[in-house]
Amino acid sequence: MAGKTTHIAAAGILIMVTILVPVVLSNDAIQIPANKAQLNQWFQQNVNPLVSRKATLDPALMAAEGSAKTITVKKDGTGDFKTVTDAVQSIPEGNAHRVIVRIGGGTYTEKITIDRNKPFVTFYGAPNDMPTLVFGGTAATYGTVDSATLIVESDYFTAANLIIANSAPRPDGKSKGAQASALRISGDKAAFYNTRLYGFQDTVCDDKGRHFFKDCYIEGTVDFIFGSGKSLYLNTELHVVPGDAMAVITAQARKSNAEDDGYCFVHCTVTGTGRNAFLGRAWMPYAKVVYAYTDMSDVVHPQGWSDNFNSANDKTVYNAEYKCMGPGSDFSKRAYFAKQLGDAEASPFLSLGYIEGSKWLLPPQLKYLNH
Helix, strand or coil: CHHHHHHHHHHHHHHHHHHHCCCCCCHHHCCCCCCHHHHHHHHHHHCCCHHHCCCCCCHHHHHHHCCCEEEEECCCCCCCECCHHHHHHCCCCCCCCCEEEEECCCEEECCEEECCCCCCEEEEEECCECCEEEECCCHHHHCCCCCCCEEECCCCCEEEEEEEEECCCCCCCCCCCCCCCCEEECCCCEEEEEEEEECCCCCEEECCCEEEEECCEEEECEEEEEECCEEEEECCEEEECCCCCCEEEEEECCCCCCCCCEEEEECCEEECCCCCEECEECCCCCCEEEEECCEECCCECCCCEECCCCHHHHHCCEEEEECCECHHHCCCCCCCCCEECCHHHHHHHCCHHHHCHHHCCCCCCCCCCCC
């Protein structure tokens, strides 16, 4: 009998401990606030500096950040290198340390590739003197995805305070291969802060992997964000350059329900005029794009979404909106296959968990740099 009493008492203590221990939510689970004014505070609270993240960061990233190295690029020759290409080439294959490439102001006319065997690279410009990386590559010369001014194939890339542009002429709709990308990001776990991306057709090839864009600006005409990435865009302006009869912001390339990718735009703005821009088209039949808390100007076509002139895609695409605002957000004339999400449906798209950010996102401020 005494033994049974002991077991009962132990069970009671276990129940009490279970009740008293608080449930701690992962940062991935904490929802992005509906009030945009609270966004930066939310970010600072949930994307903590390196010193407080040792238990949550990917071990390889933790090791890389603990032995960071800075190299400088300056056009006047006062840095370690005069070109960004030379700086990238100096990084060894199999790199295991964070390498911050601090780029001085000015325009760098270069076509830059960071190979997949060079992870942990940061491109960092001064916010008050942002460098411009520019090149005029086109699909006719390089192929669409390789036309980009900056191609990143490696993991754990970060960019802050940069302008990236493709200077090729605007496609006229007749010339073959005139599309031209500014950026292709094909590595996993990449973050872009205060980065401005300029082009026309196919500006950003958001190719594959998990990506985060915050406080950025992206402009273009047709399919100006395209690919199979799984990306969260936060407080980013999507500007439709006027002049085309039909403009398209996204051409997401999800091919089946088995693929875990898609684009989510939260607290973004869609700017431009003309009522001719589609939020997305079904480039591939399972294209997945969500806009939440996004302010849309009247540049957005009332229909909102295109099935790419293939009604079979209507049954498979995931084109959705949640609590958007502005004249372009009127849902009354939206394509019938578009979804207006409820709170529970929207929830998976409204946290860093969408890209598993707690494992790899770090603040953009680099305290070891002198500004």
